[in-house]
Amino acid sequence: MAVYAHPDDEAFGSGGTLAKYAAQGCDVYVVTATRGEAGNIATPELATPANLPDVREQELRCACRIYGAHPPIFMGYQDGQLTIVHQGQAVARLVRIIRELRPDVIITFGPDGIYGHYDHIAVHRWTSIAFDLAADPDCFPDLLQGACQPHQVRKLYFRALTESQLAGMVSNGMSSTVMMDGVPFPFTAYREDEITTVIDVSEWLQVKLAGIRCHATQLGHDNPFVTMPEEIMYQRWLCTESYILARSTVGWPQGIETDLFERL
Numbered sequence: 001m002a003v004y005a006h007p008d009d010e011a012f013g014s015g016g017t018l019a020k021y022a023a024q025g026c027d028v029y030v031v032t033a034t035r036g037e038a039g040n041i042a043t044p045e046l047a048t049p050a051n052l053p054d055v056r057e058q059e060l061r062c063a064c065r066i067y068g069a070h071p072p073i074f075m076g077y078q079d080g081q082l083t084i085v086h087q088g089q090a091v092a093r094l095v096r097i098i099r100e101l102r103p104d105v106i107i108t109f110g111p112d113g114i115y116g117h118y119d120h121i122a123v124h125r126w127t128s129i130a131f132d133l134a135a136d137p138d139c140f141p142d143l144l145q146g147a148c149q150p151h152q153v154r155k156l157y158f159r160a161l162t163e164s165q166l167a168g169m170v171s172n173g174m175s176s177t178v179m180m181d182g183v184p185f186p187f188t189a190y191r192e193d194e195i196t197t198v199i200d201v202s203e204w205l206q207v208k209l210a211g212i213r214c215h216a217t218q219l220g221h222d223n224p225f226v227t228m229p230e231e232i233m234y235q236r237w238l239c240t241e242s243y244i245l246a247r248s249t250v251g252w253p254q255g256i257e258t259d260l261f262e263r264l
């Protein structure tokens, strides 16, 4: 189960992972806090500010179909407003989802929010707390009816961009910052020795790119992910997706893991 803030958050750094595990027969779910109504419209013919949330919902549905995941789950919060959502309410909703779907592994943002996006950091907090509380029968006892019993997720992973992945992006003409309201927010890049888990998604690269391209309102016609020349594809920064194992009930890896389900 992946928990993110906006439609398209799943695509760039974990679309290959989702596709890989769906292809292996896992039940893959994407939970998103918002429908992305505060996003840019890079392709004006595809959406207006009024219908952007509906269009972006369809874009994420398209991407999940392509990954082979279940249809996405929308929490329905307002894009750009997650820091003022009642944290206890959001955590309770995630606990319900975890107890119903009973995932073995959850991936979400780390405390860096990839580039410090406030919504991403809020989702990082909610998901980390929900990981702990979903297993505790004393927490949210009103969510314990029927099939909604406590559930211990085995592993929690934070998505993490590495220094070499960021260097690969920049050397292919992408920015090392994201502009939000006129302010540049730099990507946080982790040293290789801080990474616990690297998933090779080269076999699923075309699926990953197709998933990214579902989010057409966010890309624009000249986006490198749309125009991607053949020689860029299959470079390591695009073919590996990196994570930091943050919680585990099944021990810790010796060296770099290459599978989210190692030890399960």
Ligand SMILES: [Zn+2]
Residues within 6 Å of the ligand: 005, 006, 009, 117, 120
């Ligand atoms: Zn986002």
